[in-house]
Structures are given as C-alpha cells and as structure tokens.
Amino acid sequence: MRHLLTTALAVVLPLSGVNLLAAELTGIDLKFINDSNPAKAEFDRDIEETSSFLGRLTGNLLAVPLQENEATSSGFSINGSASYEHNVDIEGLGESRYRLGADWFRESKKSSGRPFMRLGVGASYIDSETERRDGVMVDASASINFQPTDFFDTTLGVQLASTDAETEVFDTTKATVFATANFSPMPRLVLRTGFRFVTGNEVSTATPTLAIVNNAEFIEPDEAFGGAEAQRFAYLIDADSAIIEAGLGYGISGTVTANLLYRYVSTEADGDISYDRSLIEFTLGIDL
Numbered sequence: 001m002r003h004l005l006t007t008a009l010a011v012v013l014p015l016s017g018v019n020l021l022a023a024e025l026t027g028i029d030l031k032f033i034n035d036s037n038p039a040k041a042e043f044d045r046d047i048e049e050t051s052s053f054l055g056r057l058t059g060n061l062l063a064v065p066l067q068e069n070e071a072t073s074s075g076f077s078i079n080g081s082a083s084y085e086h087n088v089d090i091e092g093l094g095e096s097r098y099r100l101g102a103d104w105f106r107e108s109k110k111s112s113g114r115p116f117m118r119l120g121v122g123a124s125y126i127d128s129e130t131e132r133r134d135g136v137m138v139d140a141s142a143s144i145n146f147q148p149t150d151f152f153d154t155t156l157g158v159q160l161a162s163t164d165a166e167t168e169v170f171d172t173t174k175a176t177v178f179a180t181a182n183f184s185p186m187p188r189l190v191l192r193t194g195f196r197f198v199t200g201n202e203v204s205t206a207t208p209t210l211a212i213v214n215n216a217e218f219i220e221p222d223e224a225f226g227g228a229e230a231q232r233f234a235y236l237i238d239a240d241s242a243i244i245e246a247g248l249g250y251g252i253s254g255t256v257t258a259n260l261l262y263r264y265v266s267t268e269a270d271g272d273i274s275y276d277r278s279l280i281e282f283t284l285g286i287d288l
Contacts, residue, residue: 026079028286029056033085037277038093039225039232040204040267046232050090056083067106074106092130092224099124113146126163130224132234135165151184169218169236174200180245187251192261194245202239202269207231215271239269247281255287 031054038050062078080100087093101122108115124137143157155178162173180194205222206212208231212219216235225232247261265277 023059023061025057025059025288027058027288029054029058029083029283030286031056031281031283034280035277036279037275038087038090039206040202040275040277041206042204042273042275043206046206048089050087050093052085052087052093054083054085056081061100071110072106072108074104076102076104078102087129090224092128095126095128095133097124097126113148116145116147118143118145126165130222132167132220132223133165133170135163135170137161137163152182154179154181167218167220169220169234170203172201172203172236174198174202189251190249192245192247192249192259194243196241196243196245198241198243200238201236202241202267203234203236204269204273204275205232205234208233208235211271211273212237215269215273237269237271237273239267239273241265241267257285257287259283259285 033052033054035050035052037047039046039048041047058079058081060077060079064076066074066076068074078101080098082096082098084096085094099122101120103118103120105116105118107117119142121140122138124139126133126135126137128134139159139161141157141159143155145153145155147153157178159176159178160174161176163171165171176196176198178194178196180192182193183191185191201217205225208219212233212235216237219233219235221227222232222234242265244264245261247259249257249259251257259282261279261281261283263279263281265279266274267277268274
C-alpha cells in the first residue's frame, strides 16, 4: 500500500509546480471498546452490554506547506484511513470504514496561546455486517486549539455529519459542539477531559412502545439484534445528547502511546424517550 501511495504522488509532483511532501502511512490504532448500551435503548429488557475490537490504519496522501516562518505556519493535506471493528457479542454491529479527508490548518506562533486553527471535510464508506447500516457519510468540521503553556491545551470545535444509508431508518444528520482540555502534570502523562453536545437524528433499537410508534420518523426490523422475530426494531428519532469524557494517555515510547478514555452519554429524545450509555475505550497508538 505504501508503494501504491508513493507511486501515485510521484505522478502528481511533476505536474503540481508546488512543494509537496511525500505520501506515507502515519499510524496504526488498536482499540478495545466496552459499550454498556449499544442499542441505545431505554428499558432494561432491550439493554445488553457488548465489547469490540477495532484496528485502524491512517495515511497522509498529500501535504502542501503554504506558509512557514517564525510567526505563522499553515498547510493543506489530504489523508485517508481504513478501519475494521469486530463486535464480540453482537456480530451484526461489526463494520469496516474507509475515509478520505482534506484538512487546512494555520498556527499563529507569536499570538497568545499559539492558536491552531483547522478546517476539514471528509467522506466515508461504511460496510457493515448488517446491510441496512451500509452507507456513505460526509462530514465537515472546524476547530481551534490554544496552548497557553507547555503542559496545558484546550480545543473548541464544531462538526456536522450526514449519513446516507441503505435504508431510511439509518439516514442521519447530526451537529456536534465540543470542548476538550489536556493537562500534562509530568513527562509522558496526559490527563484528558471533554464535553460534547450532539443534536439531530438518533437511531435506537428496542421493543416498540407507544411513545416510539408515535414519535419515530421511521421504524424497521434490526437484524443485528434479532429483527422482527425478537421484536427488536430500529427507529429514527430527533434527540439531543450530552457527552462527558475523561481519561489519560501515557507515552510508552517515542512512537507508542496508550490511551484510556471513559465516556458517559445522556440522551433525551422526542416523546420523553431517554437513555444512558457508558463506554470505556483503551487505545494503543503507533506512529509510523
């Protein structure tokens, strides 16, 4: 794969007339995820805990430095990733994702807090073990990071993501506003916190209730959870979610980092439908 990326860039370079950086693989992530409520269900009868394993390969396809001096650094890049997630307990929730994205960044080195601005757009293809979940997702995001000291930084941002799936119940559009903060009390150790607010379409799977039937935009059997035979139906509904994150990261070596993250999700949907969800993620990141 590295050879193919390099060959493709070698064709572009002579035609571009600008200083481009070589394509390269940039990292591998190996992740374990424990999810207390993957169905995003309200009642105990529909809630079942699962665990999954995810592997992701990332690469930089094209990098274009735009400005580099003592005061400012900016550039443009095209990047890609491929991932596969295997769900140990519910096989139908497993999926592969292939993403292509473009990013622009600008860092003001002399300004207070060294603001680092980023704009990004991307498109992903989702190949799920459950055909209904197959689809294409497009996203756009903007963020700004401040690093007032060597041991503290914070990021504010927004994201809009829309998915066009095989069936209407999995067609979603969501907007997210987020804030994160990282504190490094000692070398190699980073403490992480974050808050996210998500509004838009939500997909849950449950045994239908009167509130679900009256408020859902679409309802379809969800084969990943047993489908109509098990009385488990996926439904699309408007909802707001508040997400709190806390974790830590540790640099094992110059290229290997371990991260542990806890995420709590509280969702309120139309019709007084609500659910809670907790996720624990352990990630081993390897820079190539």
